[in-house]
Amino acid sequence: MPPFLIQGMVAFFFGAIIGSFLNVWIVRTRAHMSLWGRSRCPTCQYVLRPRHLVPIVSWIVLRGRCVSCQRPIHVQYPLVELLSGCLCVIAWSRYPELVQGIGFVSFVFEFLFSISLLAFAVFDVRWRLLPLEWMIVAAIGFGVAAWAMGLSVMSIVLGVLVCGGFLGILSIISRGRWVGAGDPWLGTMIGAALGWPRAGFALYFAYVIGGVLMLLALAVHEIKRNQAIPFAPFLAGGALCALWFGPWIQLHLFR
Numbered sequence: 001m002p003p004f005l006i007q008g009m010v011a012f013f014f015g016a017i018i019g020s021f022l023n024v025w026i027v028r029t030r031a032h033m034s035l036w037g038r039s040r041c042p043t044c045q046y047v048l049r050p051r052h053l054v055p056i057v058s059w060i061v062l063r064g065r066c067v068s069c070q071r072p073i074h075v076q077y078p079l080v081e082l083l084s085g086c087l088c089v090i091a092w093s094r095y096p097e098l099v100q101g102i103g104f105v106s107f108v109f110e111f112l113f114s115i116s117l118l119a120f121a122v123f124d125v126r127w128r129l130l131p132l133e134w135m136i137v138a139a140i141g142f143g144v145a146a147w148a149m150g151l152s153v154m155s156i157v158l159g160v161l162v163c164g165g166f167l168g169i170l171s172i173i174s175r176g177r178w179v180g181a182g183d184p185w186l187g188t189m190i191g192a193a194l195g196w197p198r199a200g201f202a203l204y205f206a207y208v209i210g211g212v213l214m215l216l217a218l219a220v221h222e223i224k225r226n227q228a229i230p231f232a233p234f235l236a237g238g239a240l241c242a243l244w245f246g247p248w249i250q251l252h253l254f255r
């Protein structure tokens with residue numbers, strides 16, 4: 001097997017394991033539970049064995065049901081593990097020499113940023129809310145890290161003002177109808193991590209992705225007009241596009 005394939009599989013498996021911890025964080029943060037302690041079935045409190053915790057595989061083998069009470073296990077679990085694995089593979093593919101230490105810090109930054117976006121998107125989709133204090137912590141953390149990695153303070157401040165500020169104004173003037181109260185804070189995190197102009201690209205892509213998907217969904221009558229749609233997944237998608245393609249856009253379109 002070619003070495004890059006093996007490394008890619010290792011990256012996927014590592015990402016999927018991180019994804020299973022991310023699931024625990026998402027569900028326990030939502031329920032205001034301690035992050036420590038063994039994993040249990042939320043319905044019957046059955047303590048899960050290691051063989052029930054293998055990312056993706058366990059959910060498929062158990063056919064999405066608790067081994068003890070047979071109640072369905074939320075599809076969030078395998079989905080987040082799968083996406084986290086894919087995000088890790090993408091981050092690794094951008095810094096394939098990270099094993100030799102080249103680009104290791106950038107890899108860690110990009111992978112953490114992408115799975116944070118994933119976690120907040122899941123929050124918004126499942127419960128239509130975003131954990132405010134965690135987004136502020138993430139915004140500060142990613143802002144400081146981006147600065148330490150060479151982004152200028154000016155760029156970070158502008159990114160926050162554009163991405164967080166714009167959504168904040170929309171949220172205030174629409175009284176939370178166009179944009180929820182949590183979205184500006186997610187925008188702040190994105191702005192701090194990416195800086196200007198990539199934060200602007202993130203916002204642009206978020207509206208393009210959101211607009212296209214909404215039109216498609218309206219066309220097939222999957223959603224109704226005036227139905228509240230979580231915005232965080234589109235913001236997350238926009239931020240990922242800006243992360244992956246931003247430098248290319250800057251180089252080729254804004255010279």
Ligand SMILES: [Zn+2]
Pocket residue numbers: 041042043044045046066067068069070071
């Ligand atoms: Zn159970």
